[in-house]
Amino acid sequence: MERFLLQEQTEPFITFVLGGPGSGKGTQCAKIVETFGFKHLSAGDLLRREIASKSEYGSMILNTIREGKIVPSQVTVKLIQKEMESSDNKKFLIDGFPRSEENRMAFEKIVGTEPNVVLFFECPEAEMVKRVLDRNEGRVDDNIDTIKKRLKVFEELNLPVINYYSEKGKVFKINAVGTVDEIFEQVLPIFAACEAIKQVA
Numbered sequence: 440m441e442r443f444l445l446q447e448q449t450e451p452f453i454t455f456v457l458g459g460p461g462s463g464k465g466t467q468c469a470k471i472v473e474t475f476g477f478k479h480l481s482a483g484d485l486l487r488r489e490i491a492s493k494s495e496y497g498s499m500i501l502n503t504i505r506e507g508k509i510v511p512s513q514v515t516v517k518l519i520q521k522e523m524e525s526s527d528n529k530k531f532l533i534d535g536f537p538r539s540e541e542n543r544m545a546f547e548k549i550v551g552t553e554p555n556v557v558l559f560f561e562c563p564e565a566e567m568v569k570r571v572l573d574r575n576e577g578r579v580d581d582n583i584d585t586i587k588k589r590l591k592v593f594e595e596l597n598l599p600v601i602n603y604y605s606e607k608g609k610v611f612k613i614n615a616v617g618t619v620d621e622i623f624e625q626v627l628p629i630f631a632a633c634e635a636i637k638q639v640a
């Protein structure tokens with residue numbers, strides 16, 4: 440018992456990875472995981488997994504994604520929280536979340552913490568549209584009509600979250616145009632210079 444009480448509790452290190460649809464968040468997350476050993480939690484992947492597992496929320500989530508809208512925060516935050524709690528790795532890359540101020544406030548309330556770092560992949564709309572249409576993963580939302588809706592939702596609901604964290608000095612803005620390696624060259628020094636990551640198990 441005493442051994443557990445004496446065990447050091449380290450705070451998690453949380454990075455939110457934001458950017459419009461197709462800006463390259465998932466691609467860069469894979470490189471960050473490879474280099475810095477984070478646990479990657481993609482909100483979109485967790486929601487798609489719920490649809491595939493035919494959970495009680497599956498059809499609601501599918502309809503919401505088809506419309507390019509945002510799934511109720513309660514549902515998404517619970518999925519993220521469950522993954523965080525069951526992970527031994529406490530360095531988290533939370534990708535595609537928070538997508539709205541409602542998402543952000545629900546995370547802060549339910550998980551009870553703020554991110555250490557927010558990465559924002561800034562990409563022109565035409566490039567995002569091209570990448571999403573070329574993605575070819577058979578996603579129900581990678582078609583021109585849904586992309587237009589997702590871009591509108593990004594501008595109206597996600598940019599305010601980026602502004603909120605910018606005012607807190609937490610946002611690192613990355614130019615998402617270029618090769619995957621060129622973009623990662625901008626990401627690398629952010630984590631390489633971060634002493635706090637080294638304190639986290």
Ligand SMILES: Nc1ncnc2c1ncn2[C@@H]1O[C@H](COP(=O)(O)OP(=O)(O)O)[C@@H](O)[C@H]1O
Pocket residue numbers: 458459460461462463464465466467570571573574575615616617618619622
């Ligand atoms: N720097 C890049 N240049 C060109 N295409 C890219 C680049 N980064 C990612 N892609 C491609 O663009 C598409 C969207 O990238 P992805 O990482 O899935 O974006 P997001 O997670 O932001 O939706 C994928 O098909 C990916 O292979």
Ligand SMILES: Nc1ccn([C@@H]2O[C@H](COP(=O)(O)OP(=O)(O)O)[C@@H](O)[C@H]2O)c(=O)n1
Pocket residue numbers: 458459460461464482483484486503504505507508509510511515534535536537538542580589
């Ligand atoms: N926090 C989130 C993340 C994704 N989603 C839904 O999942 C869809 C796909 O998100 P994603 O992050 O996998 O993909 P991209 O739009 O970044 O390409 C979004 O358009 C939303 O419908 C959500 O509702 N809430």
